[in-house]
Amino acid sequence: MDNKLIKVGTRKSQLAMIQTNWVVQELKKLHHDLRIEIIQMSTIGDKILDKSLSKTGEKSLFTKELEDALLAHKVDLVVNSLKDMPSTLPTNLTISAVSKREDPRDAVIMHPTNKGKTLKELSTGSVVGTSSLRRIAQLKKLFPHLKFKSIRGNLNTRLHKLDSADTFSAIILAVAGVKRMGWSERISYILPTDQCLYAIGQGALAIETRADDAQSIKFVEELHDRDTVIRTVAERAFLKTLGGGCSVPQAVHTWIDDSQLYMTGGVFNLNGSRSLIETMQTQLPNQEASVIEPVDPDTCCEFASITTSHKLLDAGFLKAAGHLGRDLALLLLKKGARDILDEARQQNLANENDVV
Helix, strand or coil, X not given: CCCCEEEEEEECCHXXXXXXXXXXXXXXXXXXXXXXXXXXXXXXXXXXXXXXXXXXXXXXXXXXXXXXXXXXXXXXXXXXXXXXXXXXXXXXXXXXEECCCCCCCEEEEECHHHCCCCHHHCCCCCEEECCCHHHHHHHHHHCCCCEEEECCCCHHHHHHHHHHCCCCCEEEEEHHHHHHCCCHHHCCEECCCCCCCECCCCCCEEEEEECCCHHHHHXXXXXXXXXXXXXXXXXXXXXXXXXXXXXXXXXXXXEEEXXXXXXXXXXXXXXXXXXXXXXXXXXXXXXXXXXXXXXXXXXXXXXXXXXXXXXXXXXHHHXXXXXXXXXXXXXXXXXXXXXXXXXXXXXXXXXXXXXX
16 A cells, blocks of 8 residues: 555645645555555635625535546645535535544734734724634624624635735734644634634644545545544534525534533524524543444434444444434524524625625
8 A cells, every 4th residue: 555656636725735745744654665646626716705604606626626526536635724624515425534623723913013902802893804704703793893804715815915915913823724724823813602603613724535445545534633633523414404504694613522522503684683502512432442334324414414434433422422413403503503504694685794
């Protein structure tokens, strides 16, 4: 296997290349003689820059071209930001590894003239840039004196738009991306989860393969991070059960403490005036458990989009996590989440939030 040429698909952006190169280096540490070729591609999301992501009407905005290449055997695996992956994967594709998660929270980056300030301290009418309805819905309620405007482009472009003009007083970016770009010093502060729950899968990298490619699955499975897999399985089960996407604000916070998996999930209308937030927990199996059984996606629907190579993880962990995400979503739906999400969808269609 070490003599095989492995072709890895990735987006062209600097952040995507940083993430992919990290995965490649980790694989080479495990297989010293490995030959790897990186194939760069542009996705729909990279090309559509004149409208908000939530208004494109497209799914798989940052993954479709990569997945098409995978299905066509042009690449053997692709590296995705897990938050970009929809809740349902194409037939015969699977997430074969989820690597250790970076900080999943959101970062405030201030315009240089506002250095040292918080969002609360910005003057009335100040414009904050973000491409996320999730962030807008939560922050609009907390900071009604601010205006929020969609900002598109890769991280370099967004930072340039912030610094080179006076359009934005601040922008909000994922902590993980900022850190991976080496820009930690630009983070003014990190939004706590009691102010802003984060996106499903944010901060985690997913390695996607063909489901029938046993060699590639075997090859990447050692990049699994146990706690990250457990947490993101719960988050994606939550997403799948709600049936939402980037056109509606939904958010999570997951953590593991003393063999308990905790999950807070929320849904919001566009201005945050209506929301539902609940927290649930579940007991994880004994870590000494040795019986490892495959999870059959056909018999447990919430696993259909979150299949991972489970040779290194007891199936009980996947079941506990998947059921927690599903049950939390069902609780929100029982309390009226569907009405809130439908309202958010209609508000988004009517909203004329300009893209800068």
